[in-house]
Amino acid sequence: MAKRTYGKEYGFMTRAVHTGNDVDGETGAIKRPITMANSYELPYDPTDMNWSGAGQTLYTRNDGANQNYLQEKLASLEGGEDCIALASGVGALSGLFFALLQSGDHVIFSSVTYIAVYRLFNELFNHKFGVETTIVDTTDPENVRAAIRPNTKLIHIETPGNPTLGITDIRALAEIAHAHGILLSVDNTFASPYNQRPLELGADFCVESLTKYINGHGDAMGGAIIGKKEHLDLIRAQSQINLGATISPFNAWLIMRGAVTLPLRMKQHNENALAVAKWLEAQPCVSFVAYPGLESSQGHEIAKKQMAPGFGGMLSFGLKADHDTHNRFVSHLKVITSAVSLGHDESLIVFLGENDERQYLYPEKFHNGFFRFSVGIEDTQDLIDDLKQALEKTGLL
Numbered sequence: 001m002a003k004r005t006y007g008k009e010y011g012f013m014t015r016a017v018h019t020g021n022d023v024d025g026e027t028g029a030i031k032r033p034i035t036m037a038n039s040y041e042l043p044y045d046p047t048d049m050n051w052s053g054a055g056q057t058l059y060t061r062n063d064g065a066n067q068n069y070l071q072e073k074l075a076s077l078e079g080g081e082d083c084i085a086l087a088s089g090v091g092a093l094s095g096l097f098f099a100l101l102q103s104g105d106h107v108i109f110s111s112v113t114y115i116a117v118y119r120l121f122n123e124l125f126n127h128k129f130g131v132e133t134t135i136v137d138t139t140d141p142e143n144v145r146a147a148i149r150p151n152t153k154l155i156h157i158e159t160p161g162n163p164t165l166g167i168t169d170i171r172a173l174a175e176i177a178h179a180h181g182i183l184l185s186v187d188n189t190f191a192s193p194y195n196q197r198p199l200e201l202g203a204d205f206c207v208e209s210l211t212k213y214i215n216g217h218g219d220a221m222g223g224a225i226i227g228k229k230e231h232l233d234l235i236r237a238q239s240q241i242n243l244g245a246t247i248s249p250f251n252a253w254l255i256m257r258g259a260v261t262l263p264l265r266m267k268q269h270n271e272n273a274l275a276v277a278k279w280l281e282a283q284p285c286v287s288f289v290a291y292p293g294l295e296s297s298q299g300h301e302i303a304k305k306q307m308a309p310g311f312g313g314m315l316s317f318g319l320k321a322d323h324d325t326h327n328r329f330v331s332h333l334k335v336i337t338s339a340v341s342l343g344h345d346e347s348l349i350v351f352l353g354e355n356d357e358r359q360y361l362y363p364e365k366f367h368n369g370f371f372r373f374s375v376g377i378e379d380t381q382d383l384i385d386d387l388k389q390a391l392e393k394t395g396l397l
Protein backbone atom coordinates (compact mmCIF):
# COMPACT_ATOMS: atom_id res chain seq x y z
CA MET A 1 0.00 0.00 0.00
CA ALA A 2 1.05 3.60 -0.61
CA LYS A 3 3.01 5.34 2.11
CA ARG A 4 0.82 7.82 3.95
CA THR A 5 2.17 11.34 4.23
CA TYR A 6 0.97 14.18 6.38
CA GLY A 7 1.97 17.61 5.10
CA LYS A 8 1.38 21.08 6.48
CA GLU A 9 -2.30 20.88 5.59
CA TYR A 10 -2.64 18.79 8.76
CA GLY A 11 -2.49 20.29 12.23
CA PHE A 12 0.19 19.70 14.88
CA MET A 13 -1.89 17.16 16.82
CA THR A 14 -2.71 15.09 13.73
CA ARG A 15 0.95 15.04 12.72
CA ALA A 16 2.03 14.14 16.28
CA VAL A 17 -0.24 11.08 16.04
CA HIS A 18 0.31 9.95 12.46
CA THR A 19 3.57 11.19 10.94
CA GLY A 20 6.20 8.46 10.77
CA ASN A 21 3.72 5.67 11.41
CA ASP A 22 2.15 3.56 8.67
CA VAL A 23 0.67 0.12 8.08
CA ASP A 24 3.44 -2.50 8.26
CA GLY A 25 3.87 -3.94 4.75
CA GLU A 26 4.61 -7.46 5.95
CA THR A 27 2.02 -8.10 8.68
CA GLY A 28 -0.63 -5.45 8.05
CA ALA A 29 -0.17 -4.30 11.65
CA ILE A 30 -1.25 -0.67 12.02
CA LYS A 31 1.78 0.19 14.14
CA ARG A 32 5.22 -0.16 12.62
CA PRO A 33 7.34 -2.77 14.41
CA ILE A 34 10.69 -2.42 16.18
CA THR A 35 13.51 -3.52 13.89
CA MET A 36 16.42 -4.44 16.14
CA ALA A 37 18.64 -6.00 13.44
CA ASN A 38 22.05 -4.34 13.12
CA SER A 39 22.40 -5.12 9.39
CA TYR A 40 20.30 -5.03 6.25
CA GLU A 41 20.66 -7.35 3.25
CA LEU A 42 23.15 -6.12 0.66
CA PRO A 43 22.33 -5.76 -3.06
CA TYR A 44 23.47 -8.46 -5.56
CA ASP A 45 26.69 -6.54 -6.25
CA PRO A 46 27.82 -4.62 -3.15
CA THR A 47 31.14 -3.37 -4.59
CA ASP A 48 29.76 0.11 -5.23
CA MET A 49 28.32 0.48 -1.72
CA ASN A 50 29.64 3.44 0.27
CA TRP A 51 30.33 1.79 3.62
CA SER A 52 30.51 5.22 5.26
CA GLY A 53 27.41 6.54 3.53
CA ALA A 54 24.32 7.66 5.34
CA GLY A 55 20.76 7.39 4.13
CA GLN A 56 21.01 3.77 3.03
CA THR A 57 19.83 0.79 5.01
CA LEU A 58 23.08 -1.08 5.43
CA TYR A 59 24.05 -0.95 9.07
CA THR A 60 22.14 0.71 11.93
CA ARG A 61 24.87 3.34 12.50
CA ASN A 62 24.35 4.49 8.88
CA ASP A 63 20.58 4.28 8.84
CA GLY A 64 17.77 2.24 10.37
CA ALA A 65 14.04 1.80 10.09
CA ASN A 66 12.99 3.09 13.52
CA GLN A 67 15.30 6.10 13.49
CA ASN A 68 13.89 7.02 10.07
CA TYR A 69 10.30 6.92 11.32
CA LEU A 70 11.22 9.11 14.28
CA GLN A 71 13.15 11.55 12.07
CA GLU A 72 10.11 11.93 9.83
CA LYS A 73 7.89 12.81 12.80
CA LEU A 74 10.35 15.28 14.36
CA ALA A 75 11.10 17.07 11.06
CA SER A 76 7.36 17.54 10.63
CA LEU A 77 6.73 18.79 14.20
CA GLU A 78 9.64 21.26 14.08
CA GLY A 79 8.74 22.38 10.54
CA GLY A 80 12.12 21.38 9.06
CA GLU A 81 13.24 19.67 5.85
CA ASP A 82 15.22 16.92 7.51
CA CYS A 83 16.13 15.47 10.91
CA ILE A 84 18.92 13.36 12.43
CA ALA A 85 17.97 11.36 15.52
CA LEU A 86 20.88 10.40 17.79
CA ALA A 87 21.50 8.69 21.13
CA SER A 88 21.13 11.75 23.39
CA GLY A 89 20.71 15.49 23.35
CA VAL A 90 24.43 15.89 23.96
CA GLY A 91 25.13 13.48 21.08
CA ALA A 92 23.10 15.81 18.86
CA LEU A 93 24.81 18.99 20.13
CA SER A 94 28.35 17.62 19.81
CA GLY A 95 27.53 16.07 16.41
CA LEU A 96 26.31 19.44 15.15
CA PHE A 97 29.37 21.32 16.44
CA PHE A 98 31.84 18.68 15.23
CA ALA A 99 30.53 18.82 11.66
CA LEU A 100 30.21 22.61 11.41
CA LEU A 101 33.38 23.84 13.08
CA GLN A 102 37.09 23.70 12.40
CA SER A 103 40.15 25.33 13.92
CA GLY A 104 40.23 29.06 13.31
CA ASP A 105 36.44 29.39 13.39
CA HIS A 106 34.72 31.48 16.04
CA VAL A 107 31.56 30.57 17.98
CA ILE A 108 29.29 32.79 20.08
CA PHE A 109 27.19 30.92 22.63
CA SER A 110 24.65 31.84 25.32
CA SER A 111 25.97 32.42 28.84
CA VAL A 112 23.18 30.13 30.07
CA THR A 113 23.21 26.79 28.25
CA TYR A 114 23.15 23.14 29.06
CA ILE A 115 26.34 22.31 30.99
CA ALA A 116 27.79 20.11 28.22
CA VAL A 117 27.63 23.02 25.76
CA TYR A 118 29.60 25.14 28.23
CA ARG A 119 32.22 22.34 28.57
CA LEU A 120 32.43 21.73 24.82
CA PHE A 121 33.02 25.41 24.02
CA ASN A 122 34.73 26.69 27.15
CA GLU A 123 37.12 23.77 27.73
CA LEU A 124 37.26 21.34 24.79
CA PHE A 125 36.74 22.82 21.32
CA ASN A 126 38.80 25.90 22.21
CA HIS A 127 41.76 24.17 23.90
CA LYS A 128 41.88 20.95 21.90
CA PHE A 129 40.87 22.10 18.42
CA GLY A 130 41.67 25.83 18.26
CA VAL A 131 38.07 26.99 17.86
CA GLU A 132 37.64 30.51 19.27
CA THR A 133 34.63 30.76 21.59
CA THR A 134 32.88 33.69 23.27
CA ILE A 135 30.30 33.50 26.04
CA VAL A 136 27.63 36.16 25.56
CA ASP A 137 24.50 37.15 27.45
CA THR A 138 22.27 36.61 24.41
CA THR A 139 19.15 37.94 26.17
CA ASP A 140 20.30 41.28 24.69
CA PRO A 141 20.82 40.90 20.91
CA GLU A 142 23.19 43.91 20.92
CA ASN A 143 25.69 41.88 22.97
CA VAL A 144 25.73 39.32 20.17
CA ARG A 145 26.19 41.91 17.45
CA ALA A 146 29.15 43.36 19.37
CA ALA A 147 30.84 39.95 19.71
CA ILE A 148 30.84 39.07 16.00
CA ARG A 149 34.26 38.61 14.41
CA PRO A 150 35.17 38.11 10.73
CA ASN A 151 35.61 34.36 11.43
CA THR A 152 32.35 33.86 13.37
CA LYS A 153 30.78 30.71 11.97
CA LEU A 154 28.05 29.82 14.45
CA ILE A 155 25.82 31.39 17.10
CA HIS A 156 24.36 28.84 19.51
CA ILE A 157 21.59 29.84 21.89
CA GLU A 158 19.24 28.21 24.32
CA THR A 159 15.82 29.75 24.99
CA PRO A 160 14.36 29.36 27.54
CA GLY A 161 17.83 28.70 28.99
CA ASN A 162 18.57 25.91 31.44
CA PRO A 163 18.43 26.67 34.40
CA THR A 164 17.65 30.41 34.61
CA LEU A 165 14.81 30.41 32.02
CA GLY A 166 16.46 33.39 30.29
CA ILE A 167 14.70 34.32 27.04
CA THR A 168 16.57 35.20 23.85
CA ASP A 169 14.84 36.73 20.82
CA ILE A 170 15.27 34.07 18.11
CA ARG A 171 14.07 36.23 15.22
CA ALA A 172 16.37 39.13 16.16
CA LEU A 173 19.38 36.79 16.39
CA ALA A 174 18.54 35.10 13.08
CA GLU A 175 18.57 38.53 11.41
CA ILE A 176 21.91 39.47 12.98
CA ALA A 177 23.45 36.08 12.14
CA HIS A 178 22.30 36.01 8.52
CA ALA A 179 23.36 39.61 7.86
CA HIS A 180 26.90 38.37 8.61
CA GLY A 181 26.71 34.96 6.89
CA ILE A 182 26.65 33.18 10.29
CA LEU A 183 24.58 30.08 11.13
CA LEU A 184 22.19 30.08 14.11
CA SER A 185 21.40 26.98 16.17
CA VAL A 186 18.76 26.95 18.91
CA ASP A 187 18.37 24.39 21.70
CA ASN A 188 14.59 23.94 21.88
CA THR A 189 14.53 21.34 24.67
CA PHE A 190 12.73 23.48 27.28
CA ALA A 191 9.91 24.76 25.05
CA SER A 192 9.38 21.71 22.80
CA PRO A 193 7.98 22.20 19.27
CA TYR A 194 4.47 22.46 20.69
CA ASN A 195 5.33 25.86 22.19
CA GLN A 196 8.17 27.12 19.98
CA ARG A 197 9.53 26.31 16.52
CA PRO A 198 12.93 27.99 16.05
CA LEU A 199 13.20 27.10 12.34
CA GLU A 200 10.01 29.05 11.60
CA LEU A 201 11.57 32.02 13.44
CA GLY A 202 14.63 31.94 11.16
CA ALA A 203 17.09 29.61 12.92
CA ASP A 204 19.20 27.27 10.75
CA PHE A 205 19.25 24.41 13.26
CA CYS A 206 16.94 23.26 15.99
CA VAL A 207 18.62 20.88 18.44
CA GLU A 208 16.87 19.10 21.25
CA SER A 209 17.07 16.44 23.87
CA LEU A 210 14.34 13.88 23.12
CA THR A 211 14.98 12.52 26.61
CA LYS A 212 12.84 15.36 27.94
CA TYR A 213 9.42 16.50 26.65
CA ILE A 214 9.38 14.66 23.30
CA ASN A 215 9.60 11.23 24.92
CA GLY A 216 7.98 12.61 28.04
CA HIS A 217 7.94 9.47 30.15
CA GLY A 218 11.45 9.52 31.60
CA ASP A 219 12.41 6.13 30.20
CA ALA A 220 14.51 6.66 27.07
CA MET A 221 17.34 8.93 25.94
CA GLY A 222 17.63 10.54 22.54
CA GLY A 223 18.55 13.73 20.73
CA ALA A 224 17.80 15.36 17.40
CA ILE A 225 19.03 17.98 14.96
CA ILE A 226 16.46 19.44 12.57
CA GLY A 227 17.31 21.73 9.66
CA LYS A 228 17.99 21.94 5.93
CA LYS A 229 18.88 18.74 4.10
CA GLU A 230 22.15 20.14 2.68
CA HIS A 231 23.40 20.90 6.21
CA LEU A 232 22.16 17.65 7.68
CA ASP A 233 23.78 15.55 4.91
CA LEU A 234 27.13 16.90 6.09
CA ILE A 235 26.35 16.18 9.77
CA ARG A 236 25.24 12.64 8.86
CA ALA A 237 28.37 11.95 6.84
CA GLN A 238 30.77 13.39 9.43
CA SER A 239 29.20 12.95 12.85
CA GLN A 240 26.51 10.28 12.72
CA ILE A 241 28.77 7.77 11.01
CA ASN A 242 32.12 8.62 12.61
CA LEU A 243 31.25 9.72 16.15
CA GLY A 244 28.71 6.94 16.46
CA ALA A 245 26.07 8.33 18.83
CA THR A 246 23.52 5.99 17.24
CA ILE A 247 20.07 5.87 18.79
CA SER A 248 18.92 2.36 19.66
CA PRO A 249 15.93 1.23 17.55
CA PHE A 250 14.08 0.44 20.78
CA ASN A 251 14.64 3.96 22.13
CA ALA A 252 13.59 5.45 18.79
CA TRP A 253 10.40 3.39 19.01
CA LEU A 254 9.73 4.44 22.62
CA ILE A 255 10.26 8.10 21.74
CA MET A 256 7.92 7.78 18.71
CA ARG A 257 5.31 6.39 21.06
CA GLY A 258 5.85 9.14 23.64
CA ALA A 259 5.75 11.90 21.00
CA VAL A 260 2.19 10.98 20.01
CA THR A 261 0.89 12.62 23.21
CA LEU A 262 3.30 15.58 23.19
CA PRO A 263 0.55 18.15 22.51
CA LEU A 264 -1.73 16.80 25.23
CA ARG A 265 1.07 16.64 27.77
CA MET A 266 2.37 20.12 26.89
CA LYS A 267 -1.09 21.61 27.40
CA GLN A 268 -1.12 20.31 30.96
CA HIS A 269 2.56 21.25 31.57
CA ASN A 270 1.81 24.81 30.37
CA GLU A 271 -1.28 25.10 32.56
CA ASN A 272 0.31 23.59 35.67
CA ALA A 273 3.54 25.56 35.45
CA LEU A 274 1.72 28.88 35.06
CA ALA A 275 -0.54 28.10 38.04
CA VAL A 276 2.39 26.95 40.20
CA ALA A 277 4.51 29.97 39.17
CA LYS A 278 1.71 32.36 40.15
CA TRP A 279 1.15 30.59 43.45
CA LEU A 280 4.86 30.59 44.32
CA GLU A 281 5.20 34.25 43.41
CA ALA A 282 2.52 35.11 45.97
CA GLN A 283 4.37 33.41 48.89
CA PRO A 284 6.39 35.74 51.14
CA CYS A 285 9.10 33.06 51.66
CA VAL A 286 9.80 32.87 47.92
CA SER A 287 12.56 35.25 46.84
CA PHE A 288 11.92 35.05 43.09
CA VAL A 289 10.22 32.98 40.38
CA ALA A 290 11.63 32.77 36.85
CA TYR A 291 8.95 31.64 34.40
CA PRO A 292 8.51 33.22 30.96
CA GLY A 293 4.73 33.23 31.43
CA LEU A 294 4.96 35.65 34.38
CA GLU A 295 4.88 39.36 33.61
CA SER A 296 7.64 39.84 36.18
CA SER A 297 10.01 37.46 34.35
CA GLN A 298 12.86 38.51 32.07
CA GLY A 299 11.88 38.31 28.41
CA HIS A 300 8.12 37.94 28.98
CA GLU A 301 7.26 40.21 26.03
CA ILE A 302 9.59 38.28 23.67
CA ALA A 303 8.31 34.97 25.03
CA LYS A 304 4.76 36.07 24.18
CA LYS A 305 5.88 36.62 20.58
CA GLN A 306 7.86 33.45 20.05
CA MET A 307 6.23 30.93 22.40
CA ALA A 308 2.64 29.86 21.79
CA PRO A 309 0.28 28.50 22.93
CA GLY A 310 2.15 28.36 26.26
CA PHE A 311 5.42 28.93 28.10
CA GLY A 312 6.36 25.34 28.91
CA GLY A 313 6.64 23.35 32.11
CA MET A 314 9.99 24.61 33.44
CA LEU A 315 10.49 27.23 36.12
CA SER A 316 13.11 28.20 38.68
CA PHE A 317 12.54 29.79 42.07
CA GLY A 318 14.42 30.85 45.17
CA LEU A 319 13.56 30.56 48.87
CA LYS A 320 14.49 33.05 51.59
CA ALA A 321 16.22 30.29 53.53
CA ASP A 322 19.66 28.92 54.38
CA HIS A 323 21.35 26.01 52.64
CA ASP A 324 20.01 23.16 54.76
CA THR A 325 16.46 24.53 54.85
CA HIS A 326 16.35 24.00 51.07
CA ASN A 327 17.19 20.32 51.57
CA ARG A 328 14.66 19.96 54.40
CA PHE A 329 11.94 21.47 52.18
CA VAL A 330 12.66 18.90 49.44
CA SER A 331 12.66 16.02 51.96
CA HIS A 332 9.02 16.88 52.85
CA LEU A 333 7.70 16.75 49.27
CA LYS A 334 5.44 13.76 48.58
CA VAL A 335 4.23 14.17 44.98
CA ILE A 336 7.23 16.02 43.57
CA THR A 337 10.41 13.92 43.23
CA SER A 338 13.95 15.17 43.85
CA ALA A 339 15.81 14.14 40.68
CA VAL A 340 17.63 15.62 37.70
CA SER A 341 16.25 15.57 34.16
CA LEU A 342 13.02 17.28 33.16
CA GLY A 343 10.04 17.06 30.87
CA HIS A 344 8.87 13.80 32.40
CA ASP A 345 5.23 13.06 33.14
CA GLU A 346 5.98 13.41 36.87
CA SER A 347 7.16 16.59 38.59
CA LEU A 348 10.91 16.75 39.29
CA ILE A 349 12.77 19.26 41.41
CA VAL A 350 16.49 19.83 41.83
CA PHE A 351 18.27 22.11 44.30
CA LEU A 352 21.13 23.79 42.50
CA GLY A 353 23.43 24.73 45.36
CA GLU A 354 25.68 27.70 45.74
CA ASN A 355 28.83 26.11 44.32
CA ASP A 356 27.98 26.13 40.60
CA GLU A 357 31.11 27.22 38.72
CA ARG A 358 28.92 29.10 36.22
CA GLN A 359 27.09 31.13 38.84
CA TYR A 360 28.91 34.31 37.78
CA LEU A 361 27.13 33.98 34.44
CA TYR A 362 23.65 33.91 36.04
CA PRO A 363 21.59 36.92 37.17
CA GLU A 364 22.38 37.80 40.79
CA LYS A 365 19.16 36.41 42.30
CA PHE A 366 20.39 32.90 41.36
CA HIS A 367 23.55 33.21 43.48
CA ASN A 368 22.18 31.92 46.79
CA GLY A 369 20.99 28.50 45.62
CA PHE A 370 17.69 27.93 43.85
CA PHE A 371 15.35 25.23 42.62
CA ARG A 372 14.86 24.13 39.03
CA PHE A 373 11.36 22.72 38.89
CA SER A 374 10.05 20.57 36.03
CA VAL A 375 6.31 20.86 36.60
CA GLY A 376 4.64 17.59 35.63
CA ILE A 377 1.17 16.70 34.41
CA GLU A 378 -0.36 15.77 37.78
CA ASP A 379 -3.46 17.57 39.11
CA THR A 380 -2.65 21.26 39.51
CA GLN A 381 -4.05 21.44 43.03
CA ASP A 382 -2.07 18.39 44.19
CA LEU A 383 1.17 20.09 43.15
CA ILE A 384 0.30 23.34 44.92
CA ASP A 385 -0.83 21.41 48.03
CA ASP A 386 2.41 19.45 48.01
CA LEU A 387 4.53 22.61 47.89
CA LYS A 388 2.37 24.19 50.60
CA GLN A 389 2.59 21.31 53.08
CA ALA A 390 6.36 21.01 52.54
CA LEU A 391 6.88 24.75 53.11
CA GLU A 392 4.73 24.50 56.27
CA LYS A 393 6.65 21.51 57.62
CA THR A 394 9.91 23.37 56.94
CA GLY A 395 8.58 26.33 58.94
CA LEU A 396 8.63 28.70 55.97
CA LEU A 397 4.86 29.15 55.73
Ligand SMILES: *Cc1c(COP(=O)(O)O)cnc(C)c1O
Pocket residue numbers: 088089090091114158162187189190208209210211212221222223
Ligand atom coordinates in the same frame (compact mmCIF):
# COMPACT_ATOMS: atom_id res chain seq x y z
C1 LIG B 1 19.01 17.64 29.05
C2 LIG B 1 19.37 18.72 28.10
C3 LIG B 1 20.30 18.48 27.09
C4 LIG B 1 21.06 17.18 26.98
O1 LIG B 1 20.25 16.12 26.63
P1 LIG B 1 20.61 14.57 26.99
O2 LIG B 1 19.53 13.84 26.31
O3 LIG B 1 20.60 14.49 28.49
O4 LIG B 1 21.97 14.30 26.44
C5 LIG B 1 20.56 19.49 26.19
N1 LIG B 1 19.96 20.69 26.30
C6 LIG B 1 19.07 20.97 27.28
C7 LIG B 1 18.45 22.32 27.35
C8 LIG B 1 18.75 19.99 28.22
O5 LIG B 1 17.89 20.28 29.21
